[in-house]
Amino acid sequence: MRLKRMMLVLGMLAATVASADPSFWKHEWPDTDFSRSSVPHWGEVLSGGPPKDGIPALSDPQFIRVDQEGGIGPTEPVVTVEIAGAEPRAYPIRYLTWHEIVNDTVGGVPIAVTFCPLCNSAITFDRRAKGKTLTFGVSGKLRNSDMVMYDRETQSWWQQAIGEGIVGEMNGVTLTALPTWMESWAQFKERHPDGLVMAEPGYARRYGANPYASYDSSKRPFLYSGELPPHNIPALERVVRVGNQAWPMTRLADIGVVRESGVEISWQAGQASALDATTIARARDVGSIRVRDAQGRDVPHDVMFAFAFHAFWPDGEWMLAQ
Template identity: 70%
Template sequence: MRGLLFLLFSLIATTVLASPEFWRSEWPDTDFSRSSVKNWGEILSGGPPKDGIPALSDPSFLRVGDERRIKGREPVITVEVDGAEPRAYPIRYLMWHEIVNDSVGGVPVAVTFCPLCNSGITFDRRVRGQVLTFGVSGKLRNSDMVMYDRETQSWWQQAIGTAIVGELNGTQLRALPTWMESWAEYKARNPQGLVMAQPSYNRSYGRNPYEGYDSLSKPFLYNGELPPHGIPPLARVVRVGDRAWPVSRLRDTPELREAGVVLSWTAGQASALDTGRIARGKDVGSIRVTDGQGRDLPHDVMFAFAYHAFWPNGQWMLK
């Protein structure tokens, strides 16, 4: 099946070295004179064109008790905002759409998931007095999704939440304290909560098109440095700010208190990037990150290569 993965990518992916001139015809409304990209060869096409992966906006929701499709171990991104009902965004849908533009408790949010980096982050969409709407550019940088906003056509790096090309170059999105957990965990804590309903697209929801990806020795479309300390490139790490904890540490010690944060690990969440069916993936566990007062903190559970690519001087919390 891994061979099929590479065959799929070989058919759809174009690894043409990029330059501002190369992309201008496709992006006539993007201001390429403003950019923090120093090496344009890092920008690659992942295969689908602009909006070829359709981001969602204003999705519909079901009550937890009315949802019948999602299996207990499947991962969801949980968004809990004061004054609003909890919402779960299933990875079975984000796998095929990567971005959901929504509003929770009056806060406009972008719930994002980059399968190639296992990066799931929720951002506040308010920037400089306007609310942005995000789409999928079809571009990758260090194997991470490049988003764009429809209002200014600026490009945004998903892993760091920063505009890297265009009018808003250098602008930082605010990450919200959301997390990924199993559907069973979400249901148990929020029996009256909401879950995003299945979108009305013809997609194989529940299937993982990147079968075997998180067991590979090298990431797709990545030519950067590999992680130090002998850490496998596709090992999961918990990133909090510019620090990263290998998830393997949490399996051995399910709660860690270090650097002013508390990290906890609970078994029961399936990897979305293992077997062909997400629900059958190996158990990678669910992680919560809080401060000393128990308040949830923004964080990401991403692959080690992506952390090293975007935080080359970051601190590895190895022991």
């Protein structure tokens, strides 16, 4: 029995090593230039389960007025996009959980609204890079448990958490992150009663359900074998990342407002976790964050899990209680 178990484990390891090889991926990615990569070890890239486009990214989403939407719970999280010259838009996490990327154009700016559930990372990027306007899809691959995106124009791979090309023609290219944020549906509606909200996509999905129930209470992340965060910070504690600095969410929730390193970070109750209860609207309150500079302008940032910050910014600065 022990020998059979050992053979099974060895077989699984061999399969993992074999699949972590560009020659194995070429049948699925014939147009990707694997000779250009900044991934130190191919074994860092793992299959998350679904194949390429198995999680279908969205393009040209439809929108309705806030007062036309009656199915979203008041505490459910949305990604808020406010771009000069355009009406404010809310992209509900209830949809992004199942699609992870929305390609859109707002105020003449081509954007990709992205959400990696396994890292709780919600970042909006400008889709323009090296003179091209890119359209992003979900590769089905993970690195440090974070979504690997790809662009349909060059078939390059991109690391979502850092917005950087890691394989292919766009290797080493960094996307511009835009100052968007996650807040509750009620908070968005209160500020923008005449705003727009993304309409429910035409897919057969359990929108509003959380397929990662209790994930943010786990001890270890899914498909992650890297170092855990320092300072006894739980791997799946949320942190607010601005550049290479991270503020633990628990610290912000305790004091409400922090002014450090040239930014003001404010915390407000009322946003449900997207990764707690089986129904997002019934999940525990984790609060909403806004990050502004000294002039009151919104600043690009991310609210991600601590392990992901440590994985991609191993020399980053932890902004702990003074």
